[in-house]
Amino acid sequence: MSDCLFCRIVAGAIPADKVIETGDTLAFRDIAPKAPTHVLVIPKEHHVDIAALAQAAPALAGQVLATVAAVADAEGLRESGFRVIFNTGEDGGQEVPHVHAHVVGGAAVGPMLA
Numbered sequence: 001m002s003d004c005l006f007c008r009i010v011a012g013a014i015p016a017d018k019v020i021e022t023g024d025t026l027a028f029r030d031i032a033p034k035a036p037t038h039v040l041v042i043p044k045e046h047h048v049d050i051a052a053l054a055q056a057a058p059a060l061a062g063q064v065l066a067t068v069a070a071v072a073d074a075e076g077l078r079e080s081g082f083r084v085i086f087n088t089g090e091d092g093g094q095e096v097p098h099v100h101a102h103v104v105g106g107a108a109v110g111p112m113l114a
């Protein structure tokens, strides 16, 4: 079993509140939400960050973005708006080294990172 937290969620070894699952991607609620809606979108395949994913598997990066849009639709965020954040590396504040998009909304979340 992988020691990557999000690979373990993909494998079902750690429970998660799933929002959308496709063949290659998974969307689940953040365990410590920073907004009324806070969903993480990941590729099921392990890639460390968005730069690695985009270079190694650009089509899969596109699938992650398509799932981001599907989450926004499912959560009713398309009209009110939302933010998509890829924290990347140490200075970017990334804590889990399996690429994930944060989809946050449901309240005004501001134009800048907190």
Ligand code: 5GP
Binding pocket: 005, 014, 016, 017, 028, 029, 030, 031, 032, 033, 086, 087, 093, 094, 095, 096, 097
């Ligand atoms: P990062 O700082 O790497 O961009 O974000 C990691 C996110 O993963 C954090 O917002 C954190 O709350 C979330 N997280 C950490 N552990 C778990 C977990 O076990 N389950 C879920 N659903 N989210 C988690």
Ligand code: ZN
Binding pocket: 002, 004, 005, 006, 007, 008, 045, 046, 047, 097, 098
């Ligand atoms: Zn992983």
